[in-house]
Amino acid sequence: MTSSKDKDRIVGMQKGLTKYGDDEFALFLRKSFIKGAGYGDEALSRPVVGIINTGSDFNPCHGNAEELIERVKAGVEASGALPMAFPTISLHESFSFPTSMYLRNLMAMDTEEMLRALPLDSVVLIGGCDKTVPAQIMGALSADIPFVQLVAGPMRTGSFRGQRVGACTDCRRLWAEYRAGNLDEEAIADANNALVPSIGTCGVMGTASTMALLAGAMGLMPLNGATAPAVSADRRRIAEETGVLAADIAKRGVKPSEFLSQAAFDNAIRVLLAVGGSTNAIIHLAAMAGRSGHDLSLDRLDKMARGVPVIVDLKPSGTGYMEDLHNAGGLVRILEALGDLIDREAITVSGKTLGEELTRYSTNWPQEVVRTTDSPLFAEGGLAVLYGNLAPDGAIIKAAAASPSLLTHAGRAVVFEDMADLAQRIDSPDLDVTAEDILVLRNIGPKGAPGMPEAGLIPIPRKLARQGVKDMVRISDGRMSGTAAGTIILHVAPEAAIGGALAYVKTGDIISLNVAERRLEVRLSEPELAARKKEMPLKTIDAPRGYAHLFHSHVLQAPDGVDFDFMRATPRKNK
Numbered sequence: 001m002t003s004s005k006d007k008d009r010i011v012g013m014q015k016g017l018t019k020y021g022d023d024e025f026a027l028f029l030r031k032s033f034i035k036g037a038g039y040g041d042e043a044l045s046r047p048v049v050g051i052i053n054t055g056s057d058f059n060p061c062h063g064n065a066e067e068l069i070e071r072v073k074a075g076v077e078a079s080g081a082l083p084m085a086f087p088t089i090s091l092h093e094s095f096s097f098p099t100s101m102y103l104r105n106l107m108a109m110d111t112e113e114m115l116r117a118l119p120l121d122s123v124v125l126i127g128g129c130d131k132t133v134p135a136q137i138m139g140a141l142s143a144d145i146p147f148v149q150l151v152a153g154p155m156r157t158g159s160f161r162g163q164r165v166g167a168c169t170d171c172r173r174l175w176a177e178y179r180a181g182n183l184d185e186e187a188i189a190d191a192n193n194a195l196v197p198s199i200g201t202c203g204v205m206g207t208a209s210t211m212a213l214l215a216g217a218m219g220l221m222p223l224n225g226a227t228a229p230a231v232s233a234d235r236r237r238i239a240e241e242t243g244v245l246a247a248d249i250a251k252r253g254v255k256p257s258e259f260l261s262q263a264a265f266d267n268a269i270r271v272l273l274a275v276g277g278s279t280n281a282i283i284h285l286a287a288m289a290g291r292s293g294h295d296l297s298l299d300r301l302d303k304m305a306r307g308v309p310v311i312v313d314l315k316p317s318g319t320g321y322m323e324d325l326h327n328a329g330g331l332v333r334i335l336e337a338l339g340d341l342i343d344r345e346a347i348t349v350s351g352k353t354l355g356e357e358l359t360r361y362s363t364n365w366p367q368e369v370v371r372t373t374d375s376p377l378f379a380e381g382g383l384a385v386l387y388g389n390l391a392p393d394g395a396i397i398k399a400a401a402a403s404p405s406l407l408t409h410a411g412r413a414v415v416f417e418d419m420a421d422l423a424q425r426i427d428s429p430d431l432d433v434t435a436e437d438i439l440v441l442r443n444i445g446p447k448g449a450p451g452m453p454e455a456g457l458i459p460i461p462r463k464l465a466r467q468g469v470k471d472m473v474r475i476s477d478g479r480m481s482g483t484a485a486g487t488i489i490l491h492v493a494p495e496a497a498i499g500g501a502l503a504y505v506k507t508g509d510i511i512s513l514n515v516a517e518r519r520l521e522v523r524l525s526e527p528e529l530a531a532r533k534k535e536m537p538l539k540t541i542d543a544p545r546g547y548a549h550l551f552h553s554h555v556l557q558a559p560d561g562v563d564f565d566f567m568r569a570t571p572r573k574n575k
C-alpha cells in the first residue's frame, strides 16, 4: 500500500533540479542530456539508485569495482529501478600522502555533497580500503539519504616459501625479520611478490575487515556482505543482492536517521571487541556517532570492553585470515556466538531487526575460527582505554595484540620529537636504549603530522631487534595499522601539537603503564609539568590555504573521531 508520505515524495530525475529559475526547463534540459547517453523516458521515470564507484588505478584494494557495479546494476534493474554509477574520491593506504586519514574527511565531504547534488533515491556505497567505508558512511549519514554499504571484499592469501601469508600483518612481521637480519635481500623480494596475491582489501583483521564487519553489525549491509573474498562468486552475488536491497529502500525512502539507533552503535562496539578489531575503528565509529548524534565515548567503549571476550582467531591477534572467517560463517557466525551480548532488536536497513535478518542464514557446521564466549581467544576486551597525566582525555591499547608481560610495566622514556627524528636516530648504534625502555613518538597526532599517520608502530631499534627483542612498550599520539601487533599505546589525547603532556616528556623520565588499572602516567608532578610547558614552547603549524588550512583550523582530537568540528550533528534524544 502506498502511504501519503510515499505519494508526496518526488523521485528519480525530478529530484534536486538545477536552479535555472524554471523547474520545467531544468527537467527538460536534464532529460535531454541523459537521453544523450541512450536512456529512454521509461527508464527515466524510475527511482534512481546511485552506485559510488571508487575504482582507481591507484587503489588495487578496489580492483573489482567495475565488476561489482555491473552486478549491482543487474540487481537494481531486476527490481525496476534505474542504476546510475558515478565516481568520488578513492583512497588507498599506500598511495595517500601524508596519510589516508588526512583525506578521510575530504572523501566524506565529497560523498555527502555528491549525494546531496545528484537526483538519487538511494545509493550503494562501494568501498573497502581502510578509510573509504568510514568516509562513505560519514557522508551518507550527514546527507541522510537511503544507502547500503557494499565492500570490495578481502584479498586471497598467498604463499611465501611455503608459509601462508597475507597483507598486511605478515608484511610487517617479515619486514621486522629483514631488519633484524633474519631475511636476506632475495627473501624479502620474494615476500614482496607473495604478500598481496590478488585484488581486494587486506586479508587479516585490519581496519578494512573490521569496518566491513562493523557496517554489517550496524545493519548497513546484508549480514553475509562483510567477508566474501573480492575474487569470488559469493562477492558477485552479494553485489547483486545489494542492488535489489538498494532498489527496495529507494522505493520506500528509508533514511538512516529513521532506523539507525544507539543499539546499532553498541552492537558495532561489541563486534569490534569480539573480533580483536582495529584500533582505527574506534576513531571511525566516534566520527560516525558524531555525525548522527549518538554516543561513542571512550568510557562507553571501555565499559563494554570489560564484558566482551575476543572470540575470532584472526591475525594480528590470532592466526587465521579473512577467507577462513568467511568459510566459518563470517559475521553471522560471530553475531550468533555473541548471543545476548548483541541487541537483536536493532533495526537494519532492510527494515527488519537484526534478529530477523539472522534467521535468513544458518551456520551449523564445525569450524575453529569463531570460538564461543565460554572458550574465547582472550577472556576480556581486545581494547582498553587508558587515562592518567600523560593522557587526560584518553589513550588506546589493543591489549589482545600486546605482550602480556608488558601490560604492567614502568620504564625510562626514550623520546623522539617527530617522524623525521625517529627516522634519523632509531637505528643508530649510539642510541641509548634498552629493551625495558619505553619508546615515545610525539607530534604524529591529528594536527601534528598532520592527519594522525599510522606511525605508532615504532620499529624496535635495530640493535635491539638483532638481539632478538620483538616487543617494547611504545607510546604516541598517532595511530597504527589495524594489521599491526605489539604493546602499542595510541591516540594519546590531547596530542603533543596542541600542548598535551606528551609534548613535555623528556628522555629519562619514568613512564608507568598498568592496563588492568587502565593507567598511563609519567612520573612528573603537576608543578614539574607546568614548568616544562614554560621552558618547551610548541611549534607553530603553518597551513595558510586550501584543504590544509581547513584541516588545521577544524580537526578534532581522536576521542571525537578526528572529524571536523563543523560536521558534527547535535546529539540525538531518546535513541
Ligand code: FES
Pocket: 061, 092, 093, 094, 128, 129, 130, 167, 168, 200, 201, 202, 206, 208
Ligand atoms: Fe587497502 Fe589494506 S591497503 S585494505
